[in-house]
Amino acid sequence: MGGLSESVKRVLHSVFKENERKLHPLNYLFWECTQRCNLACLHCGSDCKASARVPDMQFEDFFNAVKPLAGRYGKERVTVVITGGEPLLRRDLAECGRRLAEAGFGWGIVTNGYAYDEPRHRELLSAGMGAVTVSLDGMEEMHNRFRGGRERSFANAVRAIDLIASSPQLNYDVVTCVHKQSLGALSELRAFLTEHRVKAWRLFTIAPIGRAAHNDSLQLDGQELKRMMDFIAETREEGRIDLKFSCEAYTGDYELKVRDWFFFCRAGVNIASVLIDGSICACPNIDRSFAQGNIYTDDFMDVWENRFQEMRDRAWMRNLGMCVGCKAWKRCEGGAMHLWNGERDGIMECLYRRMCGR
Amino acid sequence: MKTLSRKLRSMLRAAFGLFSLTSVAFVMQACYGSPQDVGLSVRLHGTVVDRETQEPIKGIKVSTPFEAYSYSDSLGNVSLFIPEEELLDSLRISCEDVDSTDGGYYNRLDTLLSYQEIEGGHVSFVMDKAK
Numbered sequence: 370m371g372g373l374s375e376s377v378k379r380v381l382h383s384v385f386k387e388n389e390r391k392l393h394p395l396n397y398l399f400w401e402c403t404q405r406c407n408l409a410c411l412h413c414g415s416d417c418k419a420s421a422r423v424p425d426m427q428f429e430d431f432f433n434a435v436k437p438l439a440g441r442y443g444k445e446r447v448t449v450v451i452t453g454g455e456p457l458l459r460r461d462l463a464e465c466g467r468r469l470a471e472a473g474f475g476w477g478i479v480t481n482g483y484a485y486d487e488p489r490h491r492e493l494l495s496a497g498m499g500a501v502t503v504s505l506d507g508m509e510e511m512h513n514r515f516r517g518g519r520e521r522s523f524a525n526a527v528r529a530i531d532l533i534a535s536s537p538q539l540n541y542d543v544v545t546c547v548h549k550q551s552l553g554a555l556s557e558l559r560a561f562l563t564e565h566r567v568k569a570w571r572l573f574t575i576a577p578i579g580r581a582a583h584n585d586s587l588q589l590d591g592q593e594l595k596r597m598m599d600f601i602a603e604t605r606e607e608g609r610i611d612l613k614f615s616c617e618a619y620t621g622d623y624e625l626k627v628r629d630w631f632f633f634c635r636a637g638v639n640i641a642s643v644l645i646d647g648s649i650c651a652c653p654n655i656d657r658s659f660a661q662g663n664i665y666t667d668d669f670m671d672v673w674e675n676r677f678q679e680m681r682d683r684a685w686m687r688n689l690g691m692c693v694g695c696k697a698w699k700r701c702e703g704g705a706m707h708l709w710n711g712e713r714d715g716i717m718e719c720l721y722r723r724m725c726g727r
Numbered sequence: 728m729k730t731l732s733r734k735l736r737s738m739l740r741a742a743f744g745l746f747s748l749t750s751v752a753f754v755m756q757a758c759y760g761s762p763q764d765v766g767l768s769v770r771l772h773g774t775v776v777d778r779e780t781q782e783p784i785k786g787i788k789v790s791t792p793f794e795a796y797s798y799s800d801s802l803g804n805v806s807l808f809i810p811e812e813e814l815l816d817s818l819r820i821s822c823e824d825v826d827s828t829d830g831g832y833y834n835r836l837d838t839l840l841s842y843q844e845i846e847g848g849h850v851s852f853v854m855d856k857a858k
Contacts, residue, residue, distance in 0.1 A: 385743050392736050397757055450760040467797075471772075471806060475764025495795040497808035499764030538767040538810035569762070617758045633755075640757050652757050705758060 375625065379700075382631045390638050390681045394442045395673055397635070399642035400431055401653050402465070403454040407483050409517035412506075412546050412575045412587055423645045428465045431643055432472075434664035439473040441670075448475040448500060452653060454645075457484040463496040470497030477501055477540070482529030483522060490532040494539075501541045502571075503529050507551045507558060515546075527565065534566045542569035544615070547597055548587040555600050562610060569611045572601060576617065576708060577717055578654060591723040598724070602626040617708070618720035619701035636706035637661075637680025641673055649673075651680055651706060658711035680706060690715015691722055768808040771840075773850030775799040775822060777833075784833060784854060786826030792819055805852075814842045822852050832857045 373381075403425040406413075438447055449469050456462055456478045469476045477500025478493075485503075506515045509523040516522035533541050543562060547555070555572075562570055574594070575587040589597065598620060604612040605626065614620065614627040616634065624631050636651030644650055648660035649672045659679070662672035679685065686692050686703030692715070695701070701721065703709070708716045731739070756762050775787045783803025790796035790807075797807035809818065817839045824833040833854040844850060 381743075384739075388736050388739050388743070391731075392733065392740060394740075397755065397760065397763065399757070399760060446764065446766055448761075448763040450757070452760070467806060467808075470768075470770065470808060475766055477761035477764050479759065479761050491794050491796065494768075494810075495797055495807045497768055497770065499766060499768060500761040502761040536810070537812045538808075540762040540765050540767075542762055571756075573758070615758050616756070635755055635757070639755065640760075652759060654759050707758065 378625075379631065382633070383699075386633055389633075389635070393638050393673075393677070393681060394445065395438060395639060395641055396442060396445055396447050397450065397640045398435060398438065398447055399450050399452055399640070399653050400426075401453060401642060401644045402426055402428075402431070402451050402456055402462075403459055404645050405458045406453060406455045406481075407458060408455070408481050408519055408522060410481075410506075411515050411517070411584065412548070425459060426643075426645055426647070428461060428468065430647070430664065432465075432468060434643065434669045436472060437670050438673075446473070446475045448477060450477050450479060450500070452479045455481055455484070457489065463492045463498075466493065466498050467496035475499050480504070480529065481516065481522070482526035483516075483519065485525065485529035485532065487532060490529075490536070494536060499538060499540060501533050501539055503533065503541070503543050504546070505530065505543050505558070505562075506546050507554055508561065511551055511554060530562075530565055530567060534568070542571050543567050544571045544573060546573045546575050547589065548575055549589060549593065552589065552593055552597060555597070559604060559610065559612075567610060569613075571613050571615050572597065573615045573617060574720060576654070578656075578707065588718070589723075591726050594720055594724050598623045598627055617705045619697055619704060621697065621721050621724060624700075632701065634702075634705045637677040641677075643669075651677070654707040656707075656709065656711040659706070659709075685713075686716070689713070691719045692716065695722075697721055767811050769811055769814060769846055770806060770808055771820070771845050771850065772804070772806040772848075773852055774803040775805060775852045775854060776803055778853045778855050784824075784830065786824070786830075787833065787852070787854065788821075788823045788825045789852065790821050790823070798825075809845070814845065817841050818845065820852075822854055824854075 404423055457480055466476045479502045482503045505526050506512045512523040533539055574589055601612050601614050619632040640651050642650050642653045647663045647665045649662040650660045661676040683703045704716050710717055775784045777784055785799055785801045787799040788796055789805045791809055793813050795807050795809050797805050799805045820838050820840055822836040834857050836854050
């Protein structure tokens with residue numbers, strides 16, 4: 370597709386999006402297996418705690434609900450992304466993963482890396498883990514401060530990254546939350562990650578949800594957002610590390626400069642989740658009032674096939690809040706689902722609008 | 728577009744997959760999720776049994792030189808995942824009794840398995856009890 374002009378790509382993308390929404394093949398499933406966490410990050414979108422109010426979900430409950438999904442879409446593998454909280458706090462994590470892999474699912478984890486050491490790495494690989502994301506929010510002082518002051522947070526995350534980067538069977542990346550204080554240090558972090566042979570890196574901004582909802586100082590202004598986008602574009606041009614902006618927002622003229630393809634929020638289109646209480650939703654960071662059912666009372670596949678309409682047809686968003694009259698509507702279509710609050714009265718933040726100086 | 732049947736839409740989807748070559752539109756990642764698991768490991772599964780009795784042996788560590796490992800369960804079943812990249816013509820698999828107090832002690836078994844044997848399905852590991 371590389372030789373096509375951008376306008377042709379846009380048309381094809383538009384057809385592709387429409388087609389995906391109609392077919393909605395589920396190929397990416399989150400499992401929020403625990404809400405416990407071993408860190409207390411300042412910017413956590415989940416507001417997790419060392420001891421959670423809700424107990425960990427029994428693996429059998431999750432597995433029995435989603436088992437019919439394996440092989441449902443032919444050769445297209447469904448990846449189960451085990452998340453939390455911190456999934457490594459579950460002692461049975463490898464066994465859960467092994468059962469998923471034996472049933473034909475791909476699986477991966479999202480981790481802060483604190484408890485990821487060599488024995489755990491071997492155990493997870495032997496159980497068929499094929500994908501990992503590790504969070505690293507800056508160099509040592511910055512990372513440790515944002516990770517709730519745990520001194521070894523950075524060292525342990527780097528240990529995890531080194532192990533992961535040396536394993537060719539893993540599809541992995543490092544993610545970094547960018548805020549006012551870390552923006553200026555991205556070049557240093559890029560050099561560090563390149564030195565550690567990291568191939569893929571992804572930048573986020575911090576969504577005003579969870580614990581981060583109470584900390585406005587974490588948000589980038591329009592000029593800072595553009596600096597971040599320029600940094601991503603320059604790094605991609607350089608080609609030493611595959612850096613992307615996450616799929617959290619439409620970025621206007623930056624679209625194909627900061628990621629491989631155009632913005633498309635696939636929550637409820639290709640992505641579902643089973644949350645800690647059994648709720649069936651799309652991405653776990655979406656307001657829980659958007660849940661479409663519950664594995665303890667509904668058939669998972671029935672919910673996926675027949676509900677999720679408000680995520681597959683987002684026309685209702687067009688006349689609400691910042692989307693009203695927006696010229697980028699067709700390309701953005703309401704932005705990322707996790708930025709809509711439970712009242713459904715508008716998106717909480719619009720990075721595109723901020724970059725346009727509005 | 729609205730009137731296209733599901734079959735036509737599936738064909739259209741397949742065409743997108745074919746022409747995008749890099750599958751860039753299909754290889755996706757949720758905002759707060761990991762990349763997709765593209766399946767670069769091969770599953771080795773089999774049963775560990777006693778040569779004389781043909782009974783399953785529990786607690787045997789089955790491992791590769793690259794440190795992939797698993798322990799046999801009470802039915803002797805073992806299942807582990809090996810990186811495709813490490814599977815050349817053959818691979819040495821070691822079986823060790825790390826649970827000697829339970830059911831007697833078995834001699835270590837080292838065996839060479841071909842790629843076809845590993846990918847092809849169920850493998851039997853037959854172990855001798857130590858005299």
